[in-house]
Amino acid sequence: xxxxxxxSRYLVKRTGEKVFLECVQDMDxxxxxxxxxxxxxxxxxIYFSYDVKMKExxxxxxxxxxxxxxxxxxxxxLESASTNQTSMYLCASSSTFRARxxxxxxxxxxxxxxxx
Amino acid sequence: GxxxxxxxxxxxxxxxxSAVIKCTYSDSASNYFPWYxxxxxxxxxxxxxxxxxxxxxxxxxxxxxxxxxxKHFSLxxxxxxxEDSAVYxxxxxxxxxxxxxxxxxxxxxxxxx
Numbered sequence: 673x674x675x676x677x678x679x680s681r682y683l684v685k686r687t688g689e690k691v692f693l694e695c696v697q698d699m700d701x702x703x704x705x706x707x708x709x710x711x712x713x714x715x716x717x718i719y720f721s722y723d724v725k726m727k728e729x730x731x732x733x734x735x736x737x738x739x740x741x742x743x744x745x746x747x748x749x750l751e752s753a754s755t756n757q758t759s760m761y762l763c764a765s766s767s768t769f770r771a772r773x774x775x776x777x778x779x780x781x782x783x784x785x786x787x788x
Numbered sequence: 789g790x791x792x793x794x795x796x797x798x799x800x801x802x803x804x805x806s807a808v809i810k811c812t813y814s815d816s817a818s819n820y821f822p823w824y825x826x827x828x829x830x831x832x833x834x835x836x837x838x839x840x841x842x843x844x845x846x847x848x849x850x851x852x853x854x855x856x857x858x859k860h861f862s863l864x865x866x867x868x869x870x871e872d873s874a875v876y877x878x879x880x881x882x883x884x885x886x887x888x889x890x891x892x893x894x895x896x897x898x899x900x901x
Contacts, residue, residue, distance in 0.1 A: 676831070705888075712797070714893035715832075715877065762831050766889075776822040776879075777889060779831030 675699070676780035678763050684786045691750040693783050695763030702767060704746035705777065706730075706738065709760040718761075721746055753787045760784050790815040792880050794892025802900050807865045809895045811878035814859065820883040821854060821861050826875040826894075836863070839883075865897075873899045 679694035697704065705720040707730075717730030719738040727738050735757060739747045746765075750757055761784075764777040791814040801807045813821075819840035824832035838845045838852045838861065845852050849868075854861045861880075865872055875896050881889040 712893070715891045717888065720888065764831075776820075776824075776834045776837060779824075779833065781829070781831045 676763055676765050676778050678780040678783050680783050681781065682784050684788060685753050687754060687787055689753050691753045693748040693761055695746045695780055696744055697765040699765060701765035703765060705764040706748045707762045709762055718748065755787050758785060758787045790818055790880055790890040792878060792890050792892040794878050794895060796895060798896045800898040800900055801868055803868055803870065805868055807868055807897055809863045809876055811861050811892050812859055813880040817882045818880040820881050822879050823852060823863050824877040832877055868899050870899050873897060
């Protein structure tokens with residue numbers, strides 16, 4: 673069974689801390705994505721990557737950065753966590769080939785981050 | 789770019805009744821329309837999708853319809869069951885261009901006993 677694994681289900685961090693959210697996929701997918709999910713706002717794209725060492729800004733990149741050193745791993749970094757970054761964070765991956773075939777994204781289970 | 793609108797934001801239906809969630813999209817070049825279901829505490833999971841060369845697709849109790857002219861697509865769930873309670877997201881993309889999938893804001897479906 674294909675999998676996207678997010679390292680933590682729940683995290684509590686203090687304001688100003690540097691936070692790393694890790695995502696690993698075992699499907700050899702080229703594309704990886706980070707979303708945040710907030711009530712009433714749906715899924716908002718933070719950053720995405722189409723290949724190793726490549727990254728592109730999504731709709732709400734401010735306050736975040738990403739790292740993709742290996743194909744299977746895509747990390748989201750909160751340089752200095754703030755309370756307005758309290759949210760559910762979802763990682764997803766897709767295959768370029770499968771996107772053309774119309775197979776969509778595979779999501780992880782999410783990390784609920786609370787910044788206090 | 790593509791914009792996807794989804795309605796309603798919340799839907800409550802009696803168990804056994806049908807539920808319909810509607811979406812519109814703006815980019816006529818979009819040709820791939822997936823639907824995701826997110827259960828409590830989990831990430832969204834693909835439940836059904838439709839491509840623009842098809843007007844309707846069914847999988848047991850769920851069906852999707854697509855009206856390319858009107859740029860509307862809908863999810864229909866018949867004979868609803870308690871396990872259908874979840875948040876549902878529609879989405880659209882141009883799979884030929886490897887475009888990012890654009891999601892609607894989601895519909896929270898409550899199945900009432």
